[in-house]
Amino acid sequence: xxxxxxxxxxxxxxxxxxxxxxxxxxxxxxxxxxxxxxxxxxxxxxxxxxxxxxxxxxxxxxxxxxxxxxxxxxxxxxxxxxxxxxxxxxxxxxxxxxxxxxxxxxxxxxxxxxxxxxxxxxxxxxxxxxxxxxxxxxxxxxxxxxxxxxxxxxxxxxxxxxxxxxxxxxxxxxxxxxxxxxxxxxxxxxxxxxxxxxxxxxxxxxxxxxxxxxxxxxxxxxxxxxxxxxxxxxx
Amino acid sequence: xxxxxxxxxxxxxxxxxxxxxxxxxxxxxxxxxxxxxxxxxxxxxxxxxxxxxxxxxxxxxxxxxxxxxxxxxxxxxxxxxxxxxxxxxxxxxxxxxxxxxxxxxxxxxxxxxxxxxxxxxxxxxxxxxxxxxxxxxxxxxxxxxxxxxxxxxxxxxxxxxxxxxxxxxxxxxxxxxxxxxxxxxxxxxxxxxxxxxxxxxxxxxxxxxxxxxxxxxxxxxxxxxxxxxxxxxxx
DNA sequence: ACACAGTCTGAACGTTGTTCAGGAGTCGAT
DNA sequence: ATCGACTCCTGAACAACGTTCAGACTGTGT
Numbered sequence: 001x002x003x004x005x006x007x008x009x010x011x012x013x014x015x016x017x018x019x020x021x022x023x024x025x026x027x028x029x030x031x032x033x034x035x036x037x038x039x040x041x042x043x044x045x046x047x048x049x050x051x052x053x054x055x056x057x058x059x060x061x062x063x064x065x066x067x068x069x070x071x072x073x074x075x076x077x078x079x080x081x082x083x084x085x086x087x088x089x090x091x092x093x094x095x096x097x098x099x100x101x102x103x104x105x106x107x108x109x110x111x112x113x114x115x116x117x118x119x120x121x122x123x124x125x126x127x128x129x130x131x132x133x134x135x136x137x138x139x140x141x142x143x144x145x146x147x148x149x150x151x152x153x154x155x156x157x158x159x160x161x162x163x164x165x166x167x168x169x170x171x172x173x174x175x176x177x178x179x180x181x182x183x184x185x186x187x188x189x190x191x192x193x194x195x196x197x198x199x200x201x202x203x204x205x206x207x208x209x210x211x212x213x214x215x216x217x218x219x220x221x222x223x224x225x226x227x228x229x230x231x232x233x234x235x
Numbered sequence: 236x237x238x239x240x241x242x243x244x245x246x247x248x249x250x251x252x253x254x255x256x257x258x259x260x261x262x263x264x265x266x267x268x269x270x271x272x273x274x275x276x277x278x279x280x281x282x283x284x285x286x287x288x289x290x291x292x293x294x295x296x297x298x299x300x301x302x303x304x305x306x307x308x309x310x311x312x313x314x315x316x317x318x319x320x321x322x323x324x325x326x327x328x329x330x331x332x333x334x335x336x337x338x339x340x341x342x343x344x345x346x347x348x349x350x351x352x353x354x355x356x357x358x359x360x361x362x363x364x365x366x367x368x369x370x371x372x373x374x375x376x377x378x379x380x381x382x383x384x385x386x387x388x389x390x391x392x393x394x395x396x397x398x399x400x401x402x403x404x405x406x407x408x409x410x411x412x413x414x415x416x417x418x419x420x421x422x423x424x425x426x427x428x429x430x431x432x433x434x435x436x437x438x439x440x441x442x443x444x445x446x447x448x449x450x451x452x453x454x455x456x457x458x459x460x461x462x463x464x465x466x467x468x469x470x
Numbered sequence: 471a472c473a474c475a476g477t478c479t480g481a482a483c484g485t486t487g488t489t490c491a492g493g494a495g496t497c498g499a500t
Numbered sequence: 501a502t503c504g505a506c507t508c509c510t511g512a513a514c515a516a517c518g519t520t521c522a523g524a525c526t527g528t529g530t
Contacts, residue, residue: 014528018476043360047518057479059520068518123358123426125278144427165455172438173448176423177416180449184419188411191358192379203407213408214415220400221456249497253507282487292510294489303487 026064029054034075041116042072069128072120079117080143083110087150096158097223100151101215104182107147108211111186118190122183151175163227174222181214261299264289269310276351277307304363307355314352315378318345322385331393332458335386336450339417342382343446346421353425357418386410398462409457416449 032053036045047068051058065071090102111118121143152175158164159171168174189207267288271280282303286293300306325337346353356378387410393399394406403409424442 018527041360046516048516058518059480060478062519063477119358123354123422125276142427170438172440173444176440176445177420177448177452180419180423180445181412181416182419183422184415184417185412187358187418187422188415192377203405205407205411209408210411210415213412217412217456218452219456221452221454247498253496281485283485293487294511295509297488298508 022064029061029064029071030075030078033071034079037072037075038114038116042120076117076121079114080121083107084143084146086110087147091150091153096154096161097163097219097227099154099157100178101219103150103154104178104215105211107182108186108189108207112189112207115190118186148175148179151178158223163224164222165224168222178218181218185210185214257299264296264299264306265310265313268306269314272307272310273349273351277355311352311356312378314349315356318342319378319381321345322382326385326388331389331396332398332454332462334389334392335413335453338385338389339413339450340446342417343421343424343442347424347442350425353421357422383410383414386413393458398459399457400459403457413453416453420445420449 029050033045033050036050036053047061048058051061061071065074086106087103090099090106093099093102152171155164155171155175155178159168159174164174185207189210264285268280268285271285271288282296283293286296296306300309321341322338325334325341328334328337387406390399390406390410390413394403394409399409420442424445
């Protein structure tokens with residue numbers, strides 16, 4: 001259903017203009033909708049409200065997106081590219097431990113600044129299972145899995161350098177545990193009103209503290225004693 | 236709005252019968268609805284379907300529950316009592332480490348066998364925030380927080396016995412980290428189709444493996460070296 | 471000038487949660 | 501036995517949702 005080269009001819013002047021206007025319209029809808037989704041969450045955002053915000057009739061949106069879910073998934077996919085790029089920058093660090101710590105920090109920050117995106121990326125309403133896969137499969141594995149594979153890669157490096165305790169010979173369980181830990185911290189930060197825990201008798205339960213504790217215990221738990229103090233270039 | 240002692244008289248025979256029938260009706264609705272919620276999830280369950288299942292008209296349900304959300308929260312609260320009781324049994328164990336490990340195991344099992352309950356208990360649609368609190372506040376802290384306090388209690392015991400590394404002087408961050416880790420494992424098990432990870436080159440990524448890895452790294456990371464091997468009665 | 475393709479509208483459909491006037495039955499008192 | 505009061509239940513209705521579609525409108529290419 002490509003709009004461009006449907007009839008095997010070079011596009012005329014006005015054709016490329018329409019194409020551009022179409023892209024602008026798509027961008028406009030996505031921008032407006034993104035703000036609403038991030039602020040109010042998926043269910044609270046109405047197609048009629050979006051239509052009102054862009055000053056068009058509800059039906060118009062369906063000319064640019066299959067349905068509400070497709071619109072949201074498109075926004076999700078776009079923003080997810082940022083996260084992936086953001087995280088992949090960590091891979092240049094020499095020390096795989098630093099890679100993991102920095103990735104955890106960035107991942108957590110992204111999740112907390114995009115709570116509704118995070119929510120729906122990692123916790124889609126279970127009715128979506130099939131359709132989200134349609135949207136995910138083509139773009140290689142799966143968003144979550146890509147993150148997992150990044151972590152897995154760092155863990156593999158750490159194993160090959162003999163930094164992990166001997167009992168950890170497989171990378172996948174270690175990576176899965178790291179991911180679950182970060183995921184749990186982010187989820188709890190997003191879902192539970194944090195001030196609930198503040199009244200724990202003056203103990204520090206800030207997000208930073210919890211992330212530090214998590215990464216600390218992972219470092220202590222997975223790494224050999226000797227490599228625990230931070231070292232720069234290890235190659 | 237209590238039905239019973241509204242008029243300050245001793246209830247007559249037929250009044251207590253109606254009271255009982257009312258309770259039976261409530262139980263019947265909850266039983267039917269619970270099955271549907273557990274199987275299909277919150278959004279997929281329709282009040283009209285529930286009404287059809289109990290062979291009444293949709294409006295009838297509103298005589299027993301304020302609305303759909305109240306019905307679900309009531310079911311949630313009921314089932315949550317089971318979890319709490321289940322977990323509190325762990326507190327009788329002598330060794331606080333065993334307490335934490337066993338609690339983690341039971342918690343994870345409950346979450347995985349009640350995925351939709353778990354989902355909505357710890358990840359309510361954000362529009363609920365206010366109303367869920369209305370339903371939670373009266374029953375002392377909060378469901379999640381109660382679990383957290385159980386963990387915190389075990390951690391406090393461990394600290395007082397000098398089992399944790401010296402740097403962990405506060406119980407709350409440790410308990411929060413433990414909880415986040417378990418929560419993450421459960422979440423990922425519930426939300427991501429597990430078989431996605433199975434193709435990791437024959438590595439074991441079963442739920443048991445991930446739970447073992449998690450508890451293992453927590454034991455290694457939080458505990459002093461000397462107390463790591465399992466000991467029975469430590470008192 | 472004409473036909474055609476793309477764009478937008480506004481009404482409509484089917485579902486959803488929820489409300490409400492009213493019918494039907496039951497209980498206690500007269 | 502009869503009457504009022506009370507509770508229960510129904511079925512239609514309402515508003516709002518996502519979604520569809522026939523048709524008006526606009527501009528382009530011939």
